[in-house]
Amino acid sequence: QQQVKQSPQSLIVQKGGISIINCAYENTAFDYFPWYQQFPGKGPALLIAIRPDVSEKKEGRFTISFNKSAKQFSLHIMDSQPGDSATYFCATKNPGTGNQFYFGTGTSLTVIP
Amino acid sequence: DVKVTQSSRYLVKRTGEKVFLECVQDMDHENMFWYRQDPGLGLRLIYFSYDVKMKEKGDIPEGYSVSREKKERFSLILESASTNQTSMYLCASSPPRDRGYQPQHFGDGTRLSIL
Numbered sequence: 001q002q003q004v005k006q007s008p009q010s011l012i013v014q015k016g017g018i019s020i021i022n023c024a025y026e027n028t029a030f031d032y033f034p035w036y037q038q039f040p041g042k043g044p045a046l047l048i049a050i051r052p053d054v055s056e057k058k059e060g061r062f063t064i065s066f067n068k069s070a071k072q073f074s075l076h077i078m079d080s081q082p083g084d085s086a087t088y089f090c091a092t093k094n095p096g097t098g099n100q101f102y103f104g105t106g107t108s109l110t111v112i113p
Numbered sequence: 114d115v116k117v118t119q120s121s122r123y124l125v126k127r128t129g130e131k132v133f134l135e136c137v138q139d140m141d142h143e144n145m146f147w148y149r150q151d152p153g154l155g156l157r158l159i160y161f162s163y164d165v166k167m168k169e170k171g172d173i174p175e176g177y178s179v180s181r182e183k184k185e186r187f188s189l190i191l192e193s194a195s196t197n198q199t200s201m202y203l204c205a206s207s208p209p210r211d212r213g214y215q216p217q218h219f220g221d222g223t224r225l226s227i228l
Binding site: 006009022032033034036041042043044045046049051089093099100103105106107 | 117127144146148154155156157158160161165171176203205207208209214215216218219220223
């Protein structure tokens with residue numbers, strides 16, 4: 001059973017455009033929502049994360065929007081660049097299971113010049 | 114910076130072989146994890162460990178075992194490799210949950226092919 005549902009599976013955006021990736025979860029106990037970025041041949045690396053007591057977090061061109069009532073969160077990449085082309089994973093953490101994370105299925109982002 | 118090192122980037126083995134994947138972290142983290150990554154399936158947890166000699170099954174433990182004899186090292190063992198275990202394997206570590214909201218830190222993966 002997929003604990004986190006991520007969409008779209010792939011995304012193509014023009015340079016300078018906005019990339020949006022969405023995730024939805026069911027378990028209201030989840031208390032930490034990170035996004036990971038993975039380049040080919042590398043492991044996932046933490047990009048940005050949010051806790052459920054805030055609705056938005058921004059770091060540079062990357063923003064997480066969090067809707068607790070809808071149990072959804074999304075990653076927005078402003079002014080997308082070719083260097084942002086990577087696979088993005090959302091994740092959630094259940095505090096009742098130590099530090100076990102549940103990951104989405106990933107979104108392959110391609111930013112074309 | 115946290116460093117998680119996986120001993121092999123690429124590995125080719127034959128069906129029926131016993132395969133060992135090694136992972137070492139240098140941040141004195143209590144928690145360590147093994148995932149496999151397959152296209153369209155994301156990261157699926159195989160096993161995790163929250164202390165030396167402790168282990169917990171993840172979502173897909175069948176056909177795998179683990180060993181954690183030292184805090185910094187977590188090994189994944191394929192008891193009798195099969196072709197459906199061809200995949201990318203990722204190791205991760207993190208501090209314990211009593212240190213607040215902490216991400217998992219990943220190694221660069223081992224791409225394992227079973228022939």
